[in-house]
Amino acid sequence: MTAAPLDLASIRLAPKVLLHDHLDGGVRPRTVIELADEIGYEGLPSRDEAELGAWFREAADSGSLELYLETFAHTVAVMQTSAALRRVARECVEDLAADGVVYAEVRFAPEQHLDGGLSLDEVMEQTIGGFEDGMRAVQAESGREIVVRCLVTAMRHAARSREIAELMVRFRHQGACGFDIAGAEAGFPPSRHLDAFEFLQRENAHFTIHAGEAFGLPSIQEAVAYCGCDRLGHGVRIMDDIVVGADGLAELGLLANYVRDKRIPLELCPSSNVQTGAASSIAEHPFDTLARLRFRVTVNTDNRLMSHTSMSEEMLKLVEAFGYGWSDLERFTINAMKSAFYQFDKRLALIDDVIKPGYAVLVG
Template identity: 55%
Template sequence: MGRMTLSETSRRTPSLEEIIEIPKVVLHDHLDGGLRPETIIELAAQIGYTLPSTDVEGLRTWFVEAADSGSLPRYLETFDHTIAVMQTAEALERVARESVLDLAADGVVYAEQRWAPEQHLREGLSLQDAVEAVGRGLEAGEQEAAAAGRPIVTRQLVTAMRHADRSDEIAALTIANRGKHRVIGFDIAGAELGFPASNHASAFDALHRAYVPATVHAGEADGVSSIADALHAGRALRLGHGVRVIEDMTGVEDVMAKRSKADLRDVGLGPVAAWVRDRRVTMELCPSSNVQTGGATSVRDHPITLLKNLGFAVTVNTDNRLMSGTSMSREMHLLVTEADWSLDDLLAVTLTAAWAAFIPLDERQEVVENLIVPRTTAIREERQNA
């Protein structure tokens, strides 16, 4: 058989094995949503905490089934168990280190881990203690992954819970630690409906004055008004999820049903959707998680494909690897097998994510040039020679 042309190489459906080797960037991955079940069991035993199951596979299944409810509040309840075992510096450091190793093993070369220090103070840790522990864990994980031939760059996003009243304090914590302990930005998370970003306007103002970037969970459990609030009050540079931006668009039902790029001209953008697309506000989309919480009926019908085709700054993310039973490779494989994505699509969203990272531009360039481009080139050459 002769060599395939470059166009044929791009069209051939990538296999799961190829997808695992694709260099990946994850911007939306919750540290407390990605624990290894065996680690949860060990940490729970140390503190006498009762879990739904002490069998590794049984606990893994419980998390996925409990999260697979179609309700964001019910989904968030699963975090009671992970947070319970993450209340000491040693536990936080271990969880962060293992998270880095798991991501690196999946081909991730850059990851931002988000988590809420205010939820980890029950055993006497200070907010600063918690941030430093996670920073140590990320650093240790990076060193171990590099030694195993899987280099990865990791940073932490400090999160405030939107239903609480500590956002000013958490914003100050973020500002004080910017550039230290791998802290690079701020997020708000938790139950979205009824808790708009504008409730935390003073925190976002302080971050903006200090030139600290923010991402905001919006457009997941609430609609277009929540996204608008994140853009205005939250000054969001990225949207956590943002999937419901399609509610500010017309003609999407027919286009999504036909799955034809030729019909994209029939889609109309409202002012919020147009701003998100035209200003290149990065969308941290999480297909499997959105299916679980009712944001989409399936990966095939998830708006991510439409948004990508319309030119939005789309990225693919895991959200919570434990609760969704997922990984970056699995998310990408689902998009390939269910939504007809190509290798070029996967590589394009990876570069979008890399350039949207909150690290400085020169560091982004290093990630792209040293960790993404060489692997990408090698994958293309292997496919062409196959």
């Protein structure tokens, strides 16, 4: 048998694992418009599906994390009711499954969805319910299985992280797999939320931290050394602690060595990292350097609407930039599955029964 071509159609057939994807950053443009009509939201820059999708992409291409985050005002505004949350969560699962994703951890900030009168618990119930609706629909329509779990996020500029951490723990047996903090990094260090992280550690709960995207090594240092994160959300700026000589040999600083030695996963999001200015281009993205140095790199979408992307498209961009083959994509996928906030035996089962056989077919 010959190997499948490394094109978008073939990559879509490959089983994928997604660890860093924002629910409010992946809403279908048509859904944004319809939900806005339902609640009378007048703030959309366009009510044409194609134009609105293009606006999100163009507005996100700012080179600034702070400006990039402003695009979320519109998606969050239309996600304030039970029906809206449930619909967006269901469609998220359907869209990921159509792209070949077999396991995903989708994150969102419940505190941003209270304007319609819902409580934090109701927001969680509806969102997780939507994920469950989507998983059942995929199984019924295609016979395939996808596992989607919820990463509960607190906003780093707010003061509710301990409350949101407690919310995550309450729902951990109902589909919540871990905790995260997100939002602008500069001026809002991870250690500001130390109480939440210490609580989670006492509760034996997993957490990742957005760090090393718009802000450099101090953010990563705090996330790792002070807060004890399991994974780094982005972490692309770990390159600031690596010097690559003219001979191609790399010298790692203490922090970079520690992150690599401890196998702390990096939730890299190539297209988004370019949009926010963390990398100048896909070709200049440090993904390949980090992969060659055997950091635990993973491929992620971050925000599928704002970046007009999918897991398959992110993988294809890396193939085109760095010449990766099927074995490389399989390694990145296994890296992600190993790093998932999922039971060990279930991680192994997905690797052995789904991921490896799925790539074996494509390799030929």
